[in-house]
Amino acid sequence: MPHQQQNVRSTVEGDATKIDLWTSTDMSRFDQDVHVIPIDSVMRRFRSNHETGLSSAFVSEAQTCYGSNQITPAPSPNYFRLLFKQLFMGFNSILLVGGILALIAYQPLGGSESSITNLGLGIVLLSVPVFNAFLNVYQKLKSIKIIAAFAKLLPKSVPTRRDGVEQHIPTIELVPGDIILIKMGDIVPADCRVLTCEGLKLNSAELTGETKPVSITVECTSENLMETTNLGFYSSLVEEGMGEAVVVATGNSTILGKMSRTTQESSNERTTNLHREVNRFVLFVLVADITSIIILWITWGGWLNNSHPTFITLIGNILNSIGMIVSFLPVGLPSAITLALAIVTKRMSQQRILGKSLQIVESFNSVSIIATDKTGTLTKNKMVVSEIFWDTDNGCKVFDDG
Template identity: 35%
Template sequence: MKIHQFSAEEALASLNSRHDGLIAAEVEHRFKEYGLNQIDEVRGESLLLRFIKEFVHFFALILWLAAGLAFFAEYKQPNGGMATLGYAVLGVIVINGLFSFWQQYRAERAITALQKLLPHYVKVVRNGELEQILVANLVPGDVILLQEGDNVPADCRLLEAFSLRVNNATVTGESLPKARDALPSNEEHLEHSRNTLLAGTSIVSGEGRAVVFATGMHTEFGKIAHLTQTAEKSVSPLQLEIVRLSRIIAVLAVGLGGVFFIIGHSMGLSFWDNFIFAIGIIVANVPEGLLPTVTLSLAMATQRMAKRNALIRHLPSVEALGSATVICTDKTGTLTENRMVVSQLYLDKQLLTPIAVKRQPELMQNHRQFFEDALLCHNLKETMRDGQWQALGDPMEIALVRMAKTCLGETLSYPKINEVPFDTDRKRLSTIHQTPKGVVLYCKGALEMLLPLCDRVKIGADITTLNAEAKQGFIQAQETMASKGLRVLAFAWRELNQAHNSEAQEQN
């Protein structure tokens, strides 16, 4: 069995750990065995070797040969101008090699971006006492405490979880935060388990206690970093074409030089005159400007992509991307930016944009509770940065709050007095607030989960019975939105009496 399939007690036992953490002697022993909890760089080719390779590829060798022939011709016939051509060819080789090496070296430094995703300090329980230590000093078996806003420092198995949700986008690409608990999982794969937290991910809401079972390069995050450093280098279509073109040019240049050498010999010219003339023909047929032109074009493309936060490790990869016919990729954070906006609202049996709603004050006032629901029913952490409001948490909730504030034109701050947390079974979140009208429950979630709980609907300024026709209208609106690729949420609210902790508080 795998650690996520064990109970919390069994998971601790499998790591020879306890709820009150490891003792100092055991920490020291494990630190020597597992090393630092950090992403290590795989030792590859030395900088010197990579630098040399930029000057000895096939086309560069042709240019070296052309420069050598030019200098040889100048040696045999001084003041013939061949030395100038030789220096020009050498300049092309040096500038192109230096530029290509710098671009690759700068891209290699991107590995440090992976290390920045790991926090520097973490709260850990050792020998029954809570300490704050460097993340690099964590070892398997350590018991750590995590809360909203923390980054996960290592692969962990949850021991306790309270309304815990985690953002796994950095590891799995999933945009929606996932609920986590401490119960044993039947999942086969670790990344799909509800009781594990992976290094490099972040806690969106809630808090928990977990035991570390993998650190450093042994984590799923570390394996991803290892793959990025050890991926096999393949030859791009552009490189293949340049090699093919270089061979053709080499054959044609040498062939033409040989033909003119034979012609000169048949005309009775001396051997050295013929030879120098043939060298001139060979050098003249080598396109010295091809290599810097290609390099400059690719470099300009990489700069444009860098402005869009796409880092190119090897210059030819730009052209290889353009040659792709099929791309299989996860869309979140790749084809999209993991930012969300509200694009459509279903109010009064019609689909409207938020801008259209804002232009209709009467409609907005009739459905004020809807916008209050969108504004208040969330688990965001609100902060001020540079004098501006900023929310941390689920991108979908951030989008809803921004939409509500825009439409209402004001910020409400009704105190939250209770909450029924979201989970994958309920598929909804409910928050209870003390408002000027009394205690109100605001709820949002999947339409198929909220619709059976409701018996009334607000149309215009009136609250009417939610009949079959109205239900069908909601279902049809959901299908219309979903067909456009939109994520659909339903909202509901009700007033509560003071005894609002009953199981039926979300009914009607």
């Protein structure tokens, strides 16, 4: 599918020359060769200059085309819709029907003969799906808050050269072509091509999972975009040295931004094996329930109510229908499944493993071997001393103040 493109013409104040600012929605043109072509070609492509940087007038036009330098977060889910979906999923739908019938048997059909037992039965049957739904939504909300907190790790501003003057620019206002200055302790605010460096080493563990810092060079060392050492990627940590670089991609167009977008597109929850088995069982129970209830009402309406009107009343027949629903369905199974998944998720969180939803935990039932390593993609990639041991005359002392 061809990339959408647009040509934007603007006139820079103080310069009679009109410039063509070429942009692409995903800037794929720049991704292919920005690390291979000479630095002069990179500067011409982005209408920049190593000594003076971009002009303020050009930046205004560029910000309109490229947008802000921030990765678009995943859209916040509609919690009412999510709650509604959970309420009518699997066993919950059958229990809701049973609970509603029990309340109907209590009021308005109960009248003076209404039994408090029917009310209690209705509350119990309705509380189970409501509990399951709220537990699933709570787990989803908790994981979203944790993931959103990672965005706060990026710097608020970055030293940038514009109009020939070095100034601190808000990170979200960077555009391709900006000349930025990075030093030890900084976080690279965008994908950039290195112009000069002095002992510069970058740690891209947030992106690649590799904890070993990479020595940065000005020259291209590989045609592979991810393996060359003359690029700095958004979210990388400067562990040593300093340098200057020209921004080549911002926000959603960075490597990290594209990975985030791909993750969001593929994050739609698929039906797990356990979910499929539960749905299959629910379908069987539903067919059996409906068939039995239809036979019950046909028998009652066509024969018992006419021949023996006092044998079973309308309320009694409704209660019989509820009894069939409950007898066919193991009422404790939905809560047991939800609680089991919630307990597993909590135990995982105690081991520093984030379960984004209870449905993800379901997939573990078909996993026998997990081959993985420590990536650092969801952590700061730093180690903190939590306990110190050393020998003394009286034995070993422990300090656990962190």
